[in-house]
Amino acid sequence: MIDKDMDFNALEDSAFRKLLEDWLAANYPQEWRQDMRRPFRRLRGDDVVRWIGMQLDAGLRCPAWPKEYGGMGLDFLKQSVHQEVFETYGVARVVDLAEVQIGPTLMVHATAEQKARFIPPMLKGEHLWCQGYSEPGAGSDLASLKTAAIVDGDMLRVTGQKIWTSHAQEATHMFALVRTSKGERKQQGISFILLEMDAPGVTIRPIANLAGEEEFCEVFLDDVKVPLANVIGGLDNGWTVAKALLGHERVWIGSPGLATRALTLTRTLLAARPHDDVLFDAYAACAADLHDLRWLYRKTCSAIAGGTEPGVEVSMLKVIQSELLQRITELNVELGGDDALVDGDSPVGDTVTDYGWQYFMARPGTIFAGANEIQRNVLAKAVLGLGSK
Amino acid sequence: MTQANETAELLSMVESSATLFLDDACSRAPGTNTFAELWREIVEMGLPLVALPEDRGGSGLGAAGFTCVARQFGRALVAQPYIACGVAPVAAIAALPDGAFSDAALALVADGTFRLAFGAKQSQAPLLAGGRLSGQWKLIAHPATHLMVAAGDALCLVALDGAGIIIEPHKALDGGEIATVSLTEAVPLQVEQGPAAARAGAVALAASRLAHAALLGGLAESAFRQTQDYIKTRAQFGQTIASFQSIQHRSVDQFIANSLTEASVEAAATAFDADPAAPATAALIAAALARASTGAAHVARESVQMHGAIGFTAEADVGRYVRALTGLANFHGTARDNRRQFAQFEDAA
Ligand SMILES: Cc1cc2nc3c(=O)[nH]c(=O)nc-3n(C[C@H](O)[C@H](O)[C@H](O)COP(=O)(O)OP(=O)(O)OC[C@H]3O[C@@H](n4cnc5c(N)ncnc54)[C@H](O)[C@@H]3O)c2cc1C
Numbered sequence: 017m018i019d020k021d022m023d024f025n026a027l028e029d030s031a032f033r034k035l036l037e038d039w040l041a042a043n044y045p046q047e048w049r050q051d052m053r054r055p056f057r058r059l060r061g062d063d064v065v066r067w068i069g070m071q072l073d074a075g076l077r078c079p080a081w082p083k084e085y086g087g088m089g090l091d092f093l094k095q096s097v098h099q100e101v102f103e104t105y106g107v108a109r110v111v112d113l114a115e116v117q118i119g120p121t122l123m124v125h126a127t128a129e130q131k132a133r134f135i136p137p138m139l140k141g142e143h144l145w146c147q148g149y150s151e152p153g154a155g156s157d158l159a160s161l162k163t164a165a166i167v168d169g170d171m172l173r174v175t176g177q178k179i180w181t182s183h184a185q186e187a188t189h190m191f192a193l194v195r196t197s198k199g200e201r202k203q204q205g206i207s208f209i210l211l212e213m214d215a216p217g218v219t220i221r222p223i224a225n226l227a228g229e230e231e232f233c234e235v236f237l238d239d240v241k242v243p244l245a246n247v248i249g250g251l252d253n254g255w256t257v258a259k260a261l262l263g264h265e266r267v268w269i270g271s272p273g274l275a276t277r278a279l280t281l282t283r284t285l286l287a288a289r290p291h292d293d294v295l296f297d298a299y300a301a302c303a304a305d306l307h308d309l310r311w312l313y314r315k316t317c318s319a320i321a322g323g324t325e326p327g328v329e330v331s332m333l334k335v336i337q338s339e340l341l342q343r344i345t346e347l348n349v350e351l352g353g354d355d356a357l358v359d360g361d362s363p364v365g366d367t368v369t370d371y372g373w374q375y376f377m378a379r380p381g382t383i384f385a386g387a388n389e390i391q392r393n394v395l396a397k398a399v400l401g402l403g404s405k
Numbered sequence: 406m407t408q409a410n411e412t413a414e415l416l417s418m419v420e421s422s423a424t425l426f427l428d429d430a431c432s433r434a435p436g437t438n439t440f441a442e443l444w445r446e447i448v449e450m451g452l453p454l455v456a457l458p459e460d461r462g463g464s465g466l467g468a469a470g471f472t473c474v475a476r477q478f479g480r481a482l483v484a485q486p487y488i489a490c491g492v493a494p495v496a497a498i499a500a501l502p503d504g505a506f507s508d509a510a511l512a513l514v515a516d517g518t519f520r521l522a523f524g525a526k527q528s529q530a531p532l533l534a535g536g537r538l539s540g541q542w543k544l545i546a547h548p549a550t551h552l553m554v555a556a557g558d559a560l561c562l563v564a565l566d567g568a569g570i571i572i573e574p575h576k577a578l579d580g581g582e583i584a585t586v587s588l589t590e591a592v593p594l595q596v597e598q599g600p601a602a603a604r605a606g607a608v609a610l611a612a613s614r615l616a617h618a619a620l621l622g623g624l625a626e627s628a629f630r631q632t633q634d635y636i637k638t639r640a641q642f643g644q645t646i647a648s649f650q651s652i653q654h655r656s657v658d659q660f661i662a663n664s665l666t667e668a669s670v671e672a673a674a675t676a677f678d679a680d681p682a683a684p685a686t687a688a689l690i691a692a693a694l695a696r697a698s699t700g701a702a703h704v705a706r707e708s709v710q711m712h713g714a715i716g717f718t719a720e721a722d723v724g725r726y727v728r729a730l731t732g733l734a735n736f737h738g739t740a741r742d743n744r745r746q747f748a749q750f751e752d753a754a
Contacts, residue, residue, distance in 0.1 A: 155713050157641040180714045224719040226709070226727060294741050346702060349731060350739045354526060354544055357583060357732040359576040372578050375731055379709045380717050387713065389651055 020075040025091045032094060036101045039074060050106040052284055052369045053361060055277040056377050057108040058231075061186050064110050068141030077139060078115045080264070085123060086139045092264070093321040096314075103273035111183050113145040114138035116265055118191045118210075125208075125249040125257050134189075134210065146213075148178040148192030148235060149258070156390050158193070159202040159255065163237060165194040165209065167244065167251075172196070172209065174217075174240045180384075184220050184233035187213050193254050208254035210246040217241075226376040267317065267326055269385055270333020272310045278344040278378065279306055281369060285351040288365040295351065302344045309336050328398045331391045338381030338388060345378040416466055416473060419455055423474050426450055427481035440548065441518075444485055448517030453491030456612075457499055462515065468674035468681075471495075471612065472619035476670075479623025482729055484581030486522060486546030488616045490514070493523030494553050496612030497560060500605040500681065506597035509562055513551055521562070522549035525613050525737075528585065531556035537590040538563060544736075547574045547584035551594075555606030561593040568592075578732025580725060608681045614737045615673050615690045621697035621733060622666040625704040628726035629659050632708045635723070639713075652711060659707055662700040669693040688750035695743035701734040 018039065024032055048067075050057045059067055071077040079098045081087020090098060119138055122131055137143040154161040163176025174194055184190065190211050197205035213220070217240035222230035249257035282299055313333055320326055349356045352371035361368040382388045396402040430443060438446075447453065455470035457463025464470060471492045478487045494514050501507040513521040524542035531540030533556040542554060552563045565572065569591040574584040597605070633656065636647040646652055673689040680686055705727045709716035718724050737743075 150714070155641060157643075160641075226717050226719055226724050228719055232714075294745070298741070342706065346706070349702075350735055350741075352735070353739060354736045356734075357544060357577050357579070357736055359578045359728075359732070372728065372731055376717075376728075380714070382710055383713055383717065387710075389649070392651070 018075045022075070024088055025094055027094075029093070029097050032097055033101055036076075036098060037105070039076065040101070040105045040107065043070060043074070044105065044107065048108045050108060050277055052281055052364060052367045053373075054370075055281050055374055056274055059108045059110045060183070064112070064144065064186070065141050067108075067110060068112070072140060078119065081115070081119060081139075082123070085119070085135055091321070092317065095264075096317045096321075099268065099271060099273070103271065103276065106277075113147055113191075114141075114143065116268070117147065118145050121191075121208075121257060122248065130245070130248065143189050144183075144187045146181050146184045146187035146190045148181055148184075148190045148211075150180045151177060152179050156387055159206070161193055161195060161206065163192070163194045165196050165207060165242070167196070170244050172207075172242045172244060172247070174209070174211065174237045174242055176237050178235040178237070180223075180232045181235050182232045184213065184235050185222050185230070189213060190235070191248075193258055196251050196254075199252070203255040205252050206254040206258075207251050208248045208257040209242050210248065211237075211240060211242045215240050215242070226379060227373050264320075264326070265385075266330050267320065267333065270309075270313055270316075270330065270337050272306055272313055272337060272340075274378075274381075275306050275309065275337055275341045275344055278341055278348065278374065279303060281348055281374065282344060282351065284367070285348060285364055285369070289351075298347055298350075302340065302347060305336075305340050305343075309333070309340060312336070328394060331386065331395065334381075334385065335388050335391050335395075338378075341378045341381055345375045349375050412466065412469075415464060416469055419452075419464060419466060419470060420473050420477065422450065423452060423477045424481075427477055427483050430483055431481050440485070441520075443483070444490070444520055445517030447485060447487065447491075448515065452487065453495055453514050456492070457495055457511075461499070461511070463495070463499075468612070468615060468677035469671075471616050472670055472674045475616040475619040476623035476626075479620035479625075480627040482580070482624065482627065482725055484577070484579050484729075486520065486549070486581070488613055488620065489522045489525070489546035490520045490549065492616040493525065493609040493613045494521050496681065497523070497553060497605040497609035500608040501560075501597065501601060504597070506560065506562065506595045506602075509595045510553060513562075519551060520546065520549045521551040521553055522546040523609050523613065524552055524554035524586070525610055527554075529587075531588075533557060533559050533561065533593075533596070536592065536596070537569075538593050539569075539589050539591070541585065541587045543585045544583045545586045547572070547582040549584075552586060553609070555603070555610075558600065558603040559596050559598040560602040560606050562595040563588065563591055563593045579729035604682055611677065611681055611687060611690055614694055615670070615677055617733070617737050618666070618673065618690070618693040618697040619670045621694075621701045621730070622663065622670055624726055624730050624733070625659075625666065625697075625700050626663050628704050628708045628723055628730065629663055631723045631726070632656075632659075632711050636711055646711070655707055655711075659700075659704050662696075662703050666693070666697045666700045669696045684750060685754075688747050691738075691743040691746040691750075694737055695740040695747060698734045698738075698740040698743070701730045702740075705730040705734070 078087035079090045079095050083089035151161050165172040165174045192209055193206050194209055195205055196207040199205040217238040219236040221234045223232055225231050316330055349371050355362040356371040361370050452474050454463040455466045455474055459465040494510055498507045498510050513519045522545050524545055526542055526544045528543040529541035538561050554561055569589040571587040572584045574582050577583045637645055639646045670693045673693040676686040676689045708723050709727055712723055715721050716723055
């Protein structure tokens with residue numbers, strides 16, 4: 017058992033590492049671990065709830081959250097140790113927007129009443145959250161969103177459509193950006209609201225992704241009533257709230273964890289066949305790239321741990337990791353050769369893999385959380401000072 | 406009219422009728438036709454026989470004909486075994502002298518109620534002994550009624566409803582199905598043995614490889630066109646995505662890749678018609694395949710990216726192409742393998 021009042025930050029890194037490793041070894045379900053078949057496995061539905069409960073019971077819920085909100089209160093450096101241990105162990109990913117997005121946002125922008133209403137249930141996994149930002153006409157250009165909310169007494173009446181909402185079919189709540197007035201700039205007049213997925217007027221239609229899994233959804237909002245008390249950060253102030261939301265997520269998203277998994281598969285595939293210098297070269301190129309990413313990532317993390325707030329340039333990490341991941345999964349498809357035609361599992365040595373799956377699941381990393389083209393535009397302008405504006 | 410003009414005209418007729426037919430097949434509601442019904446229509450159109458000389462019932466268009474049609478199958482993404490049940494067995498038939506074996510094979514290819522699949526991928530070495538054939542072939546077009554496979558210097562025709570045959574089907578990323586077929590002392594319908602049979606088996610494989618490069622080219626071309634259409638209509642930040650320079654440059658790169666594939670496939674097809682079994686032909690086919698698989702990976706990657714999230718859906722048309730391109734890019738060897746084969750030949754020449 018882990019002592020719930022423990023000050024994790026006071027532990028030596030190695031002691032903290034061991035504590036987490038021991039706990040995982042004793043508690044983590046084997047069938048959830050990432051493997052050659054599902055190197056980027058994600059938990060869904062009941063498994064997510066169970067996983068949140070396991071962490072909660074062990075005092076390991078929400079590493080980055082302050083203790084006053086029920087989190088582990090880890091400093092940045094310990095957070096990176098935590099992340100590394102979990103990734104190395106092959107802990108499955110979860111889309112836990114409570115932990116990484118809406119929780120931290122509420123801590124900064126919500127009233128005491130709102131915090132009391134929403135934070136405890138999300139901590140316990142009673143509420144599962146999804147993000148309703150994108151719309152059919154508003155992707156990279158998010159501020160052009162059109163879903164409209166009209167004030168009616170102490171209610172907002174919301175009508176419009178969201179799309180690409182990950183795991184909406186499993187969520188109980190959505191945080192969404194909606195238009196509450198027309199400003200001079202399109203970023204003005206947007207509000208950040210919280211709504212319940214079972215409210216009348218909410219319709220969810222899952223969309224199958226390239227790998228055939230229903231991961232994201234269309235969400236139709238037809239005159240959905242949302243209390244004004246669920247507006248975060250004040251009416252028409254949603255853009256500021258949403259922008260602040262990213263925070264350290266911009267760093268974590270550049271983690272070399274997924275690419276490390278993918279390259280482990282590459283190594284397994286190479287080991288299952290006779291040595292070939294040319295293929296080894298292709299692997300070596302990826303391995304060296306991963307090594308360099310890892311050190312740039314560590315360097316960034318230590319700078320932040322040392323008190324330097326990350327600047328725009330950290331989005332480099334996301335660009336590097338998402339593109340490297342794609343290159344590695346493409347190499348894995350190549351190593352599959354003709355077997356990659358099979359839609360499903362193919363044998364590799366004494367295990368199996370699914371060449372298509374790992375390739376498809378590596379595609380969105382360059383599209384979401386600011387497509388790489390947009391990241392490059394921002395880097396060119398804000399870091400290199402290129403361009404007219 | 407000169408012979409060359411006539412051939413060119415016939416080729417363009419075959420191309421447009423194949424295009425019309427395949428577009429129509431694509432536009433039919435799902436479930437309108439069974440797999441077998443659609444194959445029968447393909448045979449009735451005469452598409453499998455385009456390469457065969459006219460005196461044997463074909464259109465006499467050679468490799469120019471089958472690469473043109475295979476490209477259209479890729480472009481329309483109709484998951485039917487045109488190469489495995491059309492191009493490859495017909496190439497073997499064309500390479501064999503008239504006789505019982507080629508008559509039997511031709512009868513099967515020309516009758517749309519059958520599907521004679523060429524086995525290009527041995528997964529267990531075949532053994533032909535005492536008139537019985539054993540072995541395992543993977544990634545066989547499914548459902549097939551008959552199999553044509555090479556075993557040593559023999560070519561065998563096997564009916565797949567006989568004894569000693571196990572068929573394990575799998576779904577394929579191109580939307581079709583493939584099977585692993587295991588034979589244990591199965592009795593072939595026909596066996597042809599000797600140097601001519603060995604050569605015909607090799608020619609069938611060469612034709613499969615060449616047609617596959619054409620198919621990949623068609624898939625990539627179509628995914629590219631769809632993406633071009635999309636970026637010209639999708640607007641963000643008050644302008645079409647096509648107006649952004651990085652998107653324009655990357656579009657041109659794909660256009661270049663597709664043009665190179667087309668040229669390389671044409672060169673290999675010309676060589677195939679001159680001598681399908683020549684080492685130089687094999688080298689040109691390897692070059693075309695290398696180019697086509699590189700292009701396939703390139704275009705698949707860019708198609709998803711330029712579409713944004715909608716490119717990551719199974720229901721978007723482009724998603725079907727991306728799945729097919731991914732599954733088929735390395736079907737006849739990786740670009741690295743094929744480039745090496747090409748360069749080794751160039752080097753020795
Ligand atoms: C798996 C997945 C999960 C997602 N989950 C969610 C979710 O839970 N909630 C949510 O709200 N959204 C979600 N999204 C949506 C995501 O935020 C959008 O996909 C993203 O904002 C891009 O928008 P878009 O897909 O409309 O692409 P578009 O903006 O239409 O872009 C298409 C292409 O054009 C390029 N492009 C656009 N503008 C420029 C420019 N100025 N210069 C150069 N190139 C440009 C893009 O980079 C891209 O390659 C998810 C997306 C995916 C793929």
